[in-house]
Amino acid sequence: MHNLPFIDLAVIALYMLAMVGIGFYFSRKNKNSDQFTKASGRIPGWAIGLSIYATFLSSNTFLGVPGKAFGSNWNAFVFSISMPLAAWVASKYFVPFYRSTGEISAYTHLEKRFGPWARTYAVVCFLLTQFARMGSIFFGIALSLQALTGFSMQSIMIVMGICIIIYTVLGGMEAVIWTEVAQGIIKTLGALLILFLIVKDLPGGFSAIVDVAKADDKFSLGSLSPDFTQSTFWVVLFYGFFINLNNFGMDQNYIQRYHTAQTAKQAAKSVWLCVWMYVPASLLFFIIGTALYAFYQTQPGLIDPVKLQVAAERLGVAATSPEAQQLAATLAPADYGDKVLPFFMVNNIPTGLVGLIVSALLSAAMSTISSNMNASATVFTVDIYQKYFKPDITDKRKLYLLHVSTIVFGVIGLCTGLAMIGAKSLLDIWWELSGIFAGGMLGLFLLGLISRQTKNAAAITAVIIGIIVILWMTFSGKLNENYAFLRNPLHKNMIIVVGTLSIFLAGLLATRLLQRKQENNTAE
Template identity: 70%
Template sequence: MKTLPFFDLAIIAAYLLAMVLVGVYFSRKNKNADQFTKASGLIPGWATGLSIYATFLSSNTFLGVPGKAFGSNWNSFVFSLSMPLAAFIASKYFIPFYRQTGEISAYTHFEHRFGSWARTYAVICFLLTQLARMGSIFLGIALSLQALTGYSMQMIMIVMGVCIIIYTVMGGMEAVIWTEVVQAVVKTLGALLIVYLIVQAVPGGTSKIVAIGADNDKFSLGTFRFTFTESSFWVVLLYGLFINLNNFGMDQNYIQRYHTTASVKEASRSLWLCVWLYLPASLLFFIIGSCLFAYYQVHPELIDAIKQKVAMDRLPAGASAAEVSQLVATLQPADYGDKVMPHFMVTKVPPGLMGLIISAILSAAMSTISSGMNASATVFTEDIYKRYINANVSKRKLLTLLHLATVVVGLAGLAAGLAMIGVKSILDAWWTLSGIFAAGMLGLFLLGLISRQTKSTEALTATIIGVLVIVWMTFSGKLPNDYSFLRNPLHSNMIIVVGTLTIFLVGLLLTRLNKRRSPSRIEPVIVPND
């Protein structure tokens, strides 16, 4: 079992202790639900912007993006290029809308617009999305720390989960935001340090990395052909636009932050700060992936150890050496991309710096999980407990419920991470799951926001049709060969695009048809005089 030097362990322990102490410090202020959920609206816009940026820059970015770039190219960076357009729409329409309603939950207005079924549906979609997000992040951090420490992934997830739950429950939204401000700085510096170490380890430095990357088409953004059956430039751009519209317009993690600032203007500034920080930061992680590819091209003998580990993880216990060798021979870079950065850290990062980089990876995981826990607890109390159980709950009991819900959500996210052990690509798993759960929410939200004439019946019918389309696109690939003609021909990233448009367009069509069937005005009845 690998063990970290004492100095590195001390740095990691100090970082974790500092995060818990932040929770303890802010626990003195958390005397009511308003403080716990939105910090009483007193957070400066720049801090909220760094907090949103830290939520975006999760361990999925820290590990999944370099792994994706290593295994393929920069095609996934197109996701980041869609963010400015999504932010423009959100700052112009979504933020003023939510600030005007004054509702802390992103889903309360669904009931006002279409009825209780719409609110319930949106809440279920959001909670499933959060479980998928937290599970993939727990998995990412466990993959990294297992390679660095040798401890089991299960143990790593449990220890991390307990630490995150403690400071999130104690500190509330204010602790989440201010710890994310620190984490945003730590993880960005950690990424810059990793780039420096890789470039230093490649003979020939930057010029050699660029040459190897160009020879292997590592800087490509994907094909520009208008094809939607593969991960083309246009597929990722559409996916990014729709998923970011969902993030900025429907995700409680972000909607809740719009209420932590003093004004609409401050909220909009915080969103744009996130976008302009995330664009170069995400590019930095693609650069890390390309640098790692060049490093292992120069040192191909080191790849064998990674392949052996992946093969042994995939095969059942007791597999023969021949079986391992046979699987190793079939593995492609995309099969072990998530493993290369942890391997590089184990073999090349000097003692002392290891603790700093691990702290950066931890911060990437902790920021997103803690905000997801707080947001999910808020949704539970506002949209489930107060709506269906007790609308007049006392302030003290409401705060207790928020604490309990935070713990339960944290444990559920941890369970999701344990269940995801063994997935091929963290980033692919998260993108697929988020697209499935988010499509219905976004389509229904846009229908209610844009078409003011759409009624509950039309919206419900459109949602049912949209969900059926999403289910078909998700699971039709598993149909037997005899029914291959029924399989979804589009790339999985198109699920959110097609699902959203189906609900929105079917809703508009039904509204138009019903409007034609109903008389536009009642003609006066003329009674003849006797």
Template identity: 70%
Template sequence: MKSLPILDLCVIALYIIGMIAVGIYFSRKNKNAEQYSSASGSIPGWAIGISIYATFLSSNTFLGVPGKAFGGNWNAFVFSISMPFAAWVAAKYFVPFYRSTGHVSAYTNLEERFGPWARTYAVVCFLLTQLARMGSIFFGISLTLQALTGYSMETIMLITGTCIIIYTVLGGIEAVIWTEVVQGILKTLGAILIIYLVIINMPGGITKIIEIGQRDHKFSLGSFAPNFTQAGFWVVILYGFFINLNNFGIDQNYVQRYHTATSVKEAAKSVWLCVWIYVPASFLFFIIGTCLYAYYQVNPGMIDPVKLQVAAERLGAGASAVNIRHLASTLQPADYGDKVMPHFMVTTIPTGLVGLIVSAILSAAMSTISSGMNSSATVFSEDIYKRYFKSGNSSKQTLRSLHILTVIFGLAGMGCGIAMIGVKSILDVWWQLSGVFAGGMLGLFLLSIISKKTGNMEAFAATVIGILVIVWMSLSYLIPNQYSYLKNPLNANMVIVVGTLTIFLSGTLFSRLKNKRLNITT
């Protein structure tokens, strides 16, 4: 650990002050809840597209993806390959559907189709997903800044979280979108800068990186065998398609942005713009991971401090130096992948540029967390507070409640981040948690818009079955080994796939059986 030079600290401070200033600027426009939540439908499609891209490109991507590529291969890039397929469905069906309803919440339609229970269930799943997402991002950013400053991860989360809360509460969705436009550009430039710095410091340059990458199979997309027990190509592309369908189709972060567009065409354009930027941008982060792997293969002694740090964390306080060194010698790249990029920044990147890259990582975290706080507050206000408590609030009262809820969800996200301290892989944790929470929500949503004949009872029964399947798939690892035949044999990323299909197919089957019985009766 080392302290950042004054120049880098000034760069970071200027960035944070700039983001807060944007929030203050847009606070003058936020006179009512509609402006706060949907910007009164005044944002151009290109800005929304970059904003959605910035939300996708969180610090989980900035740190987690290079960590995965460093510790393994390019298997996780298959997630990005799946995005255009989900985007086509979203642009053709989901965007026009939401624009026609006029509801700012993605979940109001579920109550109209199946009743209050469906809406409440989806809202709970969404809020849990957002807390998991915000927590993993808070954890990722604190991991980087801890390596650079030496401050505790809890302190870093508190400081960064407070800044994010301030500009999100002040500026609303319009401030979130326009700051994300800046952040999307900044974080992309940061990725390109890191690649350049690795290459110029690498003996042998690009040729050596490719040579080492090919030798150790770092460019592999995973096994193409139809094996769903491991995270091969087919598991990740299925996971990616369903989770991106969830993102574009029922995630309030994205649905809320559709309402900020000036037209349906502009909203659909924003989805495709996000995809065409995100896919090559995510490719850059896999390149970073492979470049760092090659760099530390050529300079193995330079990674030893990271290994020692991880070993000390695992053994805990009081561990002897001998035991720490022994454990460090047995660690594999996958065990410390998330810590490699912060270490490279500390030891290699020149003064001044570190501040720019940290600002890029901060922007990756701030954009996703701020949109998560804003959308969570909007959903809770529309679907819980107004629905069950006070439906007759004035616009000013609703705006005040949105401000309070934004603060509450920001603090809750920080708490989740603190709870994640010590996890092995940011990306793995986020993928697993999002798959668990999103599976039932997506299945119910697809049932509501595709299976028109499915009624309330059929949807409820299908959802109960889907939840039981998701709980079993997620927790069956707790079953004792003597009953191993009862454990889930599939990879954890298959939870959203199986959960979604279980609810959709069960609901469709129940509705057909009901209609068949009615036809026989009549």
């Protein structure tokens, strides 16, 4: 077990206490549900932009992106390149739309367009997405802290979950936003510090990083060929555009923030502030991953303990066993990428600074999970409980339900994280799950927003077709060789693209066919 020095433990403890203290401070203001869910619309645009940026910059980015860059190349950076286009669509169309509705839930308008089923369908997709997101973030932070402390991932997740639940329940949306402002700054400074320490200890400095990366094609953004069966430039670009469009246009985490702004103009500016901060920040994490690759390529013996650890975990044997050593010799960088940054922190960061880096990692996890918990509780309370069980619920009872459901969803996210232990790539598992759950609701949202002629029957038909397509693309790969011709030939990141387009285009076609049928009946 690694034992952190007292000064590092003190820094981490002070950070955790500060976050809980913020929750207690804002708890005095949470006297009604409006304050808990949207801070009564009093948050300045710059703070909202920083909070959205902090939500994007989760531990999936802090750990998953360097791990991906270490194990492969910069192909995943194309995801960030797609953000400005999605932000333009969101600021021009989505933000004004949601501000005009005045509804705190992102899904109320779907009921007005297509009926209660549409609202419920979107809510279920959203909640499943949040469970996957919270689980992957819990998993990511536990992966890092396990390397630093030696404690089990399970115990780390449980302690983290309790702390996050406390300050989220106490502080509400205002506490979430203001802590995310601080956490966004801490994360960025922590990343810069890590990069500085890598370059400082690397023989040859920054020029060595460039030389090694060029030699092994680490700067590649992926093939430009029109091949949608591999993770090419175009596959990631399309995936990134659709998933970011879903984030800005359908994700309650972001829609809820639009309502906390004082004006629609400030809300739109917050989207752009997030983009202009996240794109260079994500580039920073790719540089960190490439720098780590160069660091261990120029000093190959230093990475052996990581290989042995991964091999031992896969085989369920001791790291000193011959079996583990034999497997470790065959592992590629992609097999242990997520574990490299925590390993570097353990062995190369000076005492005192480790506590600051861990605080940055904690902030990366806490900001996103707390936001997910608040948004999930809001959606459940407004779109499910108040809709189907207690339409005339009092505000006092509503606030109580928001508190309880925040706790419940935090626990569910924690359990999802525990179930992910042993996953190979943090970033891959999150991208796959988010693409599966988000594709359906984005297609329905675009259909309702763009095609004003589409009615309930056409929308239901489109969603059924879309669900069938998404299920086929997700699970057909498990078919045995006798049915290999039925397998999905496309890359898994295309699920959200094809799923969204299937619903949207099927809805347009069904609308046209129903209109023709109605015209024929009228003519007769």
